[in-house]
Amino acid sequence: MKTRLLAPDLPVSALGLGCMGMSDFYIGGSEAESIATIHRALDRGVNFLDTADMYGCGRNEELVGRAIRDHRQRVVLATKFGNVRGANGEFLGVNGRPEYVRQSCEGSLRRLGVEVIDLYYQHRVDPATPIEDTVGAMADLVRDGKVRYLGLSEAAPATVRRAVAVHPIAALQTEYSLWSRDPESEILPTCRSLGIRFVAYSPLGRGFLTGRFQRPEDLPEDDWRRNHPRFAGPNFDQNLRLLHAVEAVARAKGCTPAQLALAWVLAQGDEIIPIPGTKHLRLLEENLGALAITLSLDDLRRLAEVFPLGAASGERYHPQAMQALNR
Numbered sequence: 001m002k003t004r005l006l007a008p009d010l011p012v013s014a015l016g017l018g019c020m021g022m023s024d025f026y027i028g029g030s031e032a033e034s035i036a037t038i039h040r041a042l043d044r045g046v047n048f049l050d051t052a053d054m055y056g057c058g059r060n061e062e063l064v065g066r067a068i069r070d071h072r073q074r075v076v077l078a079t080k081f082g083n084v085r086g087a088n089g090e091f092l093g094v095n096g097r098p099e100y101v102r103q104s105c106e107g108s109l110r111r112l113g114v115e116v117i118d119l120y121y122q123h124r125v126d127p128a129t130p131i132e133d134t135v136g137a138m139a140d141l142v143r144d145g146k147v148r149y150l151g152l153s154e155a156a157p158a159t160v161r162r163a164v165a166v167h168p169i170a171a172l173q174t175e176y177s178l179w180s181r182d183p184e185s186e187i188l189p190t191c192r193s194l195g196i197r198f199v200a201y202s203p204l205g206r207g208f209l210t211g212r213f214q215r216p217e218d219l220p221e222d223d224w225r226r227n228h229p230r231f232a233g234p235n236f237d238q239n240l241r242l243l244h245a246v247e248a249v250a251r252a253k254g255c256t257p258a259q260l261a262l263a264w265v266l267a268q269g270d271e272i273i274p275i276p277g278t279k280h281l282r283l284l285e286e287n288l289g290a291l292a293i294t295l296s297l298d299d300l301r302r303l304a305e306v307f308p309l310g311a312a313s314g315e316r317y318h319p320q321a322m323q324a325l326n327r
Contacts, residue, residue, distance in 0.1 A: 001045025002291055004273050006119065006197050007149055007170050012076045014266060014291060016048030017041045017284070018201060018277030019064050023056030025224045026207075029279040031063060037284050038067040042074050044288055050173075050201070050275045052080035052123055053108050057089055061111035069113060078171075078199075079108050080123035080153060094324060096126030098137035105141050121151035121173055124324045131155075131162050139167035151199070156326045157190040169196050176200035176272070178209060178246065178261055178303065179230070179239065179312035187326075192271065200265050203274035205230075205312075208239060209261040210283075211247055227318065235314035245306035255293055258283075262290035264303055 002014040020026075022034035038049065051064045061079060068075045081104035084092040108117060120141065122134055141147040149170035152163060163169050172191050174183050180202065191198045204210055206225055213219060216226065216236050225231045230239055243257065250260040258276075265274045276287050295303075315322055 001047075004197075004270055006048070006076065006273065010076065010118070010149070010170075012048035012273060013046045014273065015046060015262065015288065016050055016078075016199070016273055016275035017046050018275040019049060019051045019060055019279075020055045021277045022279040023060035023063055026279075033281065034063060034279040035067040037279055037281050038064070039071075040281055041284055042068075042071055044284075046288070047074055048076045048078070048273065048275065050078045050199070050277075051112075052083070052121075053104055053111075054080070054083040054085050054123065057085050057087075058107070058111050061108055065111055065113040072114060076118045077112065077114065078119035078121065078151070079112065079117055080121040080151075080173075081105065081108065082123040082126065091320075094124045094126045096122060096129040096131075096134035098129075098133055101134060101137035102141065105146055109146060116145060117147045119149045119151050119171060120147040121153045121171070122155075123153050125152070125155050125159055125327050127327055131159050132166050135163045135166040135169075142167070154325045154327075157186045159327065160190055160194065160196070164194055164196075169194070171197040171199050171273075173199040173201055173275075175202045175316060176265060176268075176274075177203045177205045178264055178307045179205045179242070180316050181309050182316075182326075184309065188269075188272075192269075198269075198272045200272055200274040201277075203265045203276050204258055204261055204287075209243065209246065210256070210258040211243060214240065229314035229318060230312060230316065232314070238313035242307050242311055246303070249299070249302055249306060253293070253299065255289065256286060258286055259290040259293055260303075262287060263293040263295050264300070266290065267295045267300060 003011040004014050006012045051060050084095050086092050138150050151171040153173040176183050219226050247257050250257045
């Protein structure tokens with residue numbers, strides 16, 4: 001397994017495993033297959049697992065905890081706090097208050113069944129709480145030995161700089177893929193200048209870049225992506241045309257569109273760690289095949305031609321969720 005440094009003393013697999021879909025948002029699969037997928041990932045050398053307290057309203061952390069119970073020393077474990085959900089799964093807002101930080105960490109430790117979290121993110125920035133207060137409380141968790149490293153997710157460059165002034169930030173997690181290249185303008189340069197690692201979530205465009213969905217009806221009726229702007233109406237058709245161009249490049253390269261999309265993210269810099277999510281063994285194996293693909297300058301130029309910056313049609317979240325990004 002190729003590795004990349006999450007911190008100077010913390011190498012992680014070049015591809016991580018996003019666990020969200022094992023418990024929430026995406027339909028299909030079983031808990032048994034999800035746990036088998038985590039175990040297979042560990043056997044293949046994938047040691048970087050990503051979850052959050054909001055995924056399945058805590059159920060995802062519990063699932064990951066069960067999966068790693070006898071494998072803790074093989075895992076670099078990341079989880080997040082800050083997105084608050086109600087008992088029925090409804091979104092209640094963002095909370096970054098110091099007392100909530102500690103409360104959330106204690107809950108995650110209990111559900112995961114571990115004594116320390118390797119990487120603890122603020123999932124979204126709380127505009128009502130100064131980032132200095134939130135990160136200060138997160139830093140207390142490091143001093144208490146409950147957390148090893150701190151991270152932020154979908155934070156603006158100015159917020160990142162304010163956070164770093166309080167405590168070192170190891171990683172920033174933001175959506176990044178061929179169809180979500182927003183971080184290239186400011187976020188990635190900020191991370192590079194500060195020595196912060198960049199963790200790319202949804203590097204397969206929420207599954208669109210795999211080529212499995214050729215029409216909206218291919219999504220299960222209760223799959224949340226049916227309400228995603230980029231999967232809806234004319235946006236889907238426009239994005240499908242872009243996908244077909246990517247598929248042509250993949251065929252010429254002798255790989256799948258998913259492998260090409262992941263290889264593209266990996267090629268953007270050694271400080272970038274993609275965390276594609278899956279709960280299926282066959283898709284895990286397909287994703288790991290991306291590590292064997294080397295993209296030439298000609299390959300990268302071709303992809304830039306067929307899928308240029310900003311080409312994806314539609315916002316990457318619905319309007320309410322967009323307000324929580326880059327702040």
